Amino acid sequence: MASKKLVLIDGNSIAYRAFFALPLLNNDKGVHTNAIYGFTMILMRILEEEQPTHMLVAFDAGKTTFRHKTYSEYKGGRQKTPPELSEQFPFIHELLDVYKIPRYQLENYEADDIIGTLSKHAEKDGFDVKIISGDKDLTQLASEHVTISITKKGITEVDSYTPEFVKEKYGLTPDQIIDMKGLMGDSSDNIPGVQGIGEKTAIKLLKEYGTVENVLESLDQLKGKLKERLETHRDDAIMSKELATINRDTPITISLDDILYSGYNPQEVLPVFRELGFKTLIDKFDTGSETDEPEEIEDLPFTAAEEITDEMLVDDSIFVVEVWNENYHRSDIAGFAIINENGRFYLPYGLAMDSDPFRKWAEDEHMRKTVFDAKRSIVAMKWKGIELAGVDFDVLLASYILDASQTVEDVAGIAKMKGITGAKTDESVYSKGAKRKLPEDEILADHLVRKGEALSKLSKILEKELRENDQYELYHDLEMPLAIILGKMEAIGVKVDVNKLKEMGADLGQQLQALENKIHGLAGESFNINSPKQLGVILFEKLGLPPVKKTKTGYSTSADVLEKLADRHEIVEQILLYRQLGKLQSTYIEGLLKVVHEDTHKVHTRFNQALTQTGRLSSTDPNLQNIPIRLEEGRKIREAFVPSKEGWVIFAADYSQIELRVLAHIAQDKNLMEAFRNDMDVHTKTAMDVFHVEMDEVTSNMRRQAKAVNFGIVYGISDYGLSQSLGITRKEAAEFISRYLESFDGVKEYMDDIVRDAKQKGYVSTLLQRRRYLPEITSRNFNLRSFAERTAMNTPIQGSAADIIKKAMIDMARELEEQELQSNLLLQVHDELIFEAPPEEIEILKKLVPQVMEHAVELDVPLKVDYAYGDSWYDAK
DNA sequence: TATGTCCCCC
DNA sequence: CCTGTTGGGGACATAA
Numbered sequence: 078m079a080s081k082k083l084v085l086i087d088g089n090s091i092a093y094r095a096f097f098a099l100p101l102l103n104n105d106k107g108v109h110t111n112a113i114y115g116f117t118m119i120l121m122r123i124l125e126e127e128q129p130t131h132m133l134v135a136f137d138a139g140k141t142t143f144r145h146k147t148y149s150e151y152k153g154g155r156q157k158t159p160p161e162l163s164e165q166f167p168f169i170h171e172l173l174d175v176y177k178i179p180r181y182q183l184e185n186y187e188a189d190d191i192i193g194t195l196s197k198h199a200e201k202d203g204f205d206v207k208i209i210s211g212d213k214d215l216t217q218l219a220s221e222h223v224t225i226s227i228t229k230k231g232i233t234e235v236d237s238y239t240p241e242f243v244k245e246k247y248g249l250t251p252d253q254i255i256d257m258k259g260l261m262g263d264s265s266d267n268i269p270g271v272q273g274i275g276e277k278t279a280i281k282l283l284k285e286y287g288t289v290e291n292v293l294e295s296l297d298q299l300k301g302k303l304k305e306r307l308e309t310h311r312d313d314a315i316m317s318k319e320l321a322t323i324n325r326d327t328p329i330t331i332s333l334d335d336i337l338y339s340g341y342n343p344q345e346v347l348p349v350f351r352e353l354g355f356k357t358l359i360d361k362f363d364t365g366s367e368t369d370e371p372e373e374i375e376d377l378p379f380t381a382a383e384e385i386t387d388e389m390l391v392d393d394s395i396f397v398v399e400v401w402n403e404n405y406h407r408s409d410i411a412g413f414a415i416i417n418e419n420g421r422f423y424l425p426y427g428l429a430m431d432s433d434p435f436r437k438w439a440e441d442e443h444m445r446k447t448v449f450d451a452k453r454s455i456v457a458m459k460w461k462g463i464e465l466a467g468v469d470f471d472v473l474l475a476s477y478i479l480d481a482s483q484t485v486e487d488v489a490g491i492a493k494m495k496g497i498t499g500a501k502t503d504e505s506v507y508s509k510g511a512k513r514k515l516p517e518d519e520i521l522a523d524h525l526v527r528k529g530e531a532l533s534k535l536s537k538i539l540e541k542e543l544r545e546n547d548q549y550e551l552y553h554d555l556e557m558p559l560a561i562i563l564g565k566m567e568a569i570g571v572k573v574d575v576n577k578l579k580e581m582g583a584d585l586g587q588q589l590q591a592l593e594n595k596i597h598g599l600a601g602e603s604f605n606i607n608s609p610k611q612l613g614v615i616l617f618e619k620l621g622l623p624p625v626k627k628t629k630t631g632y633s634t635s636a637d638v639l640e641k642l643a644d645r646h647e648i649v650e651q652i653l654l655y656r657q658l659g660k661l662q663s664t665y666i667e668g669l670l671k672v673v674h675e676d677t678h679k680v681h682t683r684f685n686q687a688l689t690q691t692g693r694l695s696s697t698d699p700n701l702q703n704i705p706i707r708l709e710e711g712r713k714i715r716e717a718f719v720p721s722k723e724g725w726v727i728f729a730a731d732y733s734q735i736e737l738r739v740l741a742h743i744a745q746d747k748n749l750m751e752a753f754r755n756d757m758d759v760h761t762k763t764a765m766d767v768f769h770v771e772m773d774e775v776t777s778n779m780r781r782q783a784k785a786v787n788f789g790i791v792y793g794i795s796d797y798g799l800s801q802s803l804g805i806t807r808k809e810a811a812e813f814i815s816r817y818l819e820s821f822d823g824v825k826e827y828m829d830d831i832v833r834d835a836k837q838k839g840y841v842s843t844l845l846q847r848r849r850y851l852p853e854i855t856s857r858n859f860n861l862r863s864f865a866e867r868t869a870m871n872t873p874i875q876g877s878a879a880d881i882i883k884k885a886m887i888d889m890a891r892e893l894e895e896q897e898l899q900s901n902l903l904l905q906v907h908d909e910l911i912f913e914a915p916p917e918e919i920e921i922l923k924k925l926v927p928q929v930m931e932h933a934v935e936l937d938v939p940l941k942v943d944y945a946y947g948d949s950w951y952d953a954k
Numbered sequence: 955t956a957t958g959t960c961c962c963c964c
Numbered sequence: 965c966c967t968g969t970t971g972g973g974g975a976c977a978t979a980a
Binding site for chain 1: 959961962964
Binding site: 605607608609610611630659660663664667668685688689690691693694695696697698699700702703788789791792793794795796797798799800801802807858859860863864867868871872875907 | 966967968969970971972973974975976977978
């Protein structure tokens, strides 16, 4: 027979712990939830780990207890329970109820006493007892069968107090804990103890005499101040011991039979989680329990259109455009679904595309449509000859704005987060990888209609959340219009000089062949230079070079390692060169040629607008945001990016030091603002301040180091990161940073404030109200916490810069349209915009682009934009 | 197909 | 005392 296990939880104490350990999070109803959340986390862990057969959560009742009769000042001077915590107790009670965990409180007694009494009964009946609390007082109950788990600083770590543990920690038995309290008192409960006796003295006395009473009877063996103190406070000691003693014979009205625990039903718990907005816990639940049996999906009636009718084509509809390929450029479309006040409809692709009314409706901007991934839908339709308009709400973008950390694959992914059932994942319907295929028409139709149904519910929920977070403007006035602009940029594409690329490729191929021969010759055998494993064997075993660094799979052969070995063997330099050219060949020549469209010689990148945690864009297939520039050999790749029309130019404009300007503004740092107002070289200025020298004394090395520090500030790197980039010790790097912060005290203040703010609110914000949640900022794990702290400092800077250039793109697109210019915006690379322009518009752009970009927002420092243009991207420098 | 290593950009 | 590396995309090798 399985043994009986009783878990007793000190409800008040755990709620307090959770409250103070976690940031003061709000849910979407404005209720603070941190204590509820922490409490639930602890509860879930206990249920998992202990598998109790019996369970009870005890709470304190009322303000006065029997202890107040003994000592009216008991628990006096205590801070009142913060209202932010009090308001959470009803929810904790509700949660316990749905978990079917009994809770109990008893007039005149504290939770401790209830726990003491029940554990006594249970012990007698042969139970194993586990007590959970944040209060060390309970450790007096430890025995062979009673273990007390005390939460440490956070909520995840606990100390388990067994009699052995108590012995080890204090050198006392558990029942001597109350004697210890009697002597030393307890400031948190306002138990006086004997004045002048602390933990050390108390333990010493008890090791010698055993109990408070024995100590007091043996006073004549003591002397001096100690004896004097014990004599004067004799009564205090006795009373304090009494106060600290848990009453194990309270008149409880429940028995062990009443607190049998037979588990809970996740279906009853989930709605409460949803109500509270516990996304992560919902996920844990859905995947972590056996309730994952395919939920009973209700039938969803819809009409599979055999002809397109007017009732399908009305204002305010959900519009599902099922773009088949991941890369939506020139992709097939599997079909459409429309949901509106008239019903749910599946529209087969061919039927819809042959319908004029459908085309008209799709292109009518007054026919408002809610979609998932507006840009994807618009661009895919554009390739099919339809200019989709009237896109009014994008569930993907809204979800990204609300929380970028939730990676979203499809409609079902978002639906699940928000507790909406009925939608199926794309993967479950289509399979993935090589097996991915279109299902039969009925299944496809059902899938698309279900997506639409989920979108309909989601759009309402997400819009409400955006407004509550004060993020609706960001969504509606920034990201949504930007999606349209990005779609145009992608569809226009960038012209590539294919022949130029091929020439460069042939040339590189020859150089690589020669290098390969040379390297193999130097190594004395032929091997795959691209294989770190094989290369490691050659360098560190055959040639006997010293391995500088290891990776988890073997020797590191990274560039910084090789650079250290460069003067020890001729082969190293050749390998570095081989790597550099090999990268250009495979990624930029061959990689680019693969994605150039044969007929137009254009590449059509996709900007991912809903991916990065900072608000930046990213770019794929091809990635046009990482085309080489630093080294001349690589930079030449840019010669292959040319205007799409004869005689036009590439016009590139970039913000100068936008992140540091944003930092100056956000931090309101006088020194940094002054530097930018005077248009100083900010790295030189930093060097002057960090090294305490005059402008003409700044050496190029000082400027280089100052630049690295600025880089570190902007990108949120650690002292370790800075030490790596400068090749100095971590200590020296830390010294640089602290000298920087002394000179820029506004920045220092900002850094301190933003971390504190993030801990309190759980997130940081950018200029335009973009958010990044940082739950790990309160982690006890140094790495996680440090990373979150640096993120808190960095994201408002990088994210605000991203906000600004996005705004500039919208303003710029409007200007191009209003002035009826032919120039096209082609690319955005984080702090620069790249256009193609007819020669007659160059003079206009030279004025217009900097004007628009510099005034996208008004900061307390000027924004500065540089520009250049030429026959290719290379020449726009 | 997934993971690790390396390297390009801002 | 130590811990450990901004945000991305992509190519290639290798193990599974």
